[in-house]
Amino acid sequence: MDFSFYFTTTDFRGILPEVSLLLTAVVILTFEMLARPRRQVMLMLSLFGITVAGGYVWQNSGAEMVLFGGMLTLNSYSTFFDSLYLVVAAAALLVAQVYLERRGGELRGEYYSLILFATIGMMLMTRANDLVVIFLGLELLSLSLYVLVGFLRHDVLSNEGGIKYLLLGAFSTGFFLFGAALAYGATGTTNFEGIAAAIASDNVFSSTVLDLGIGLLIVGFAFKVAVVPFHMWSPDVYQGAPTSVTAFLCTAPKAAGFGALLKLFLVAFSVEGGAWQDLFWLLAVLTMTVGNFSALVQSNIKRMLAFSSVAHAGYLLIGVMVMDVAGTSSVMFYLLVYSAMNLGAFGVVAFVEDEENGLSFDDYRGLASRHPWLSIVLALFMLSLAGFPPTAGFVAKYGLFSAAVAKGYIWIVVIAVLNTLVSFYYYARLIVKMYMEAEEEALTAFPSIHSTILLTILAAVILLFGLTPGWLIENTTLAAAVFSP
Secondary structure (H helix, E strand, C coil), rough: CCCCCCHHHHHHHHHHHHHHHHHHHHHHHHHHHHHCCCHHHHHHHHHHHHHHHHHHHCCCCCCCCCEHHEEEEEEEHHHHHHHHHHHHHHHHHHHHHHHHHHHHHCCCCCCCCHHHHHHHHHHHHHHHHHHHHHHHHHHHHHHHHHHHHCCCCCCHHHHHHHHHHHHHHHHHHHHHHHHHHHHHHHCCEEEEEHHHHHHHCCCCCCHHHHHHHHHHHHHHHHCCCCCCCCCCCHHHHHHHHCCHHHHHHHHHHHHHHHHHHHHHHHHHHHCHHHHHHHHHHHHHHHHHHHHHHHHHHHCEEEHHHHHHHHHHHHHHHHHHHHHHHHHHHHHHHHHHHHHHHHHHHHHHHHHCCCCCCEEEHHCCCCCCHHHHHHHHHHHHHHHHHHCCCCCHHHHHHHHHHHHHHHCCCCHHHHHHHHHHHHHHHHHHHHHHHHHHHCCCCCCCCCHHHHHHHHHHHHHHHHHHHHHCCCCHHHHHHHHHHHCCC
């Protein structure tokens, strides 16, 4: 049978990054089954597959392509997110090398393959031009993360986190799928352009059904990015998951969720978007406030960073609410900087954590006297998360707030600034522990050469884009402009 009518060479060339990652994951699983290769070999295979995928992504970076009959689109927007996912995946694998080896030799081939499968799912989410493809990418990502969270089979907290994430994740998937079904019922299509055309021409079966579908889709996304009131899974999952998995979980998947949500509203629901801005306003205020005040009372650093992640989701919702080129560009800038900050913070935690120590704030007393470099970079990541100049975190928040002010959303910016002041307390608390309290039982760090280099690069990124953000702002603006009318 001739399939050329359905699939063209361009279609297959466009998905070569996903094919590269898939083949790499399959090869690793095969080697694991047959020969049980050393961890370094599996790491090198994974990084090679990620590098090849990155090469294919950049090979198509200047093109705008519609693939598989409109199911996928490639443009500068998808290129930005694809690049971010690949870099985060590589960094998460480097962090895992030292961490999981100390946790009972748990670094098996499945770990590398699951990270690669999750990356494929994220790439599909932001390349998607159809609700069905978003669902497929979301499920591939979610299934991989469920296993990764519970990867420490003999750890009770890891098992608990995996079960909670699985049950609540399956529940949220139902919301998303039901919302997609209602959107299809109202417009007669799941394609983004088709939905937009139906809404623009008022060719909608029922506006009530459409609104209900959009609301359920928002609920599905809200769970994935930990938006209040769909955030309560995050502290338990972040605490129970292996720290290297938590570093991955709170960065790239959150970027994928926001990237897909933005694209959905900028393309499919562009006409309806204004009607939902009040809801995004309310969700942003609730999320940043609940996240920050919950983080204030935490004594476990992973739980503190979990609620911090919730608060940052609230800040990001400000950019989603604005729904223009400036807001989209600010969200993209923020997601890249946020990923660097959290990878660095969880990387330091992973390098000092052992079976009993490294997770409580008190464990970090006097860390600066014994591990000055780790303390410096951790303090830098905390200051950037708090939004202090001259770090990139300050520039990222300034961009979001400026986009909101330009649209007249003054009060939400006032609330966000007050929340930023609240957040400084719990970020500074860790810095005080490291530098201003007496050392009791200093933690023993376990960084390798490549992990030390990784932390140095992440710290340099935070300072570079804090002092000279022009290049990144220019590129995110160009990427966001693909959705301008």
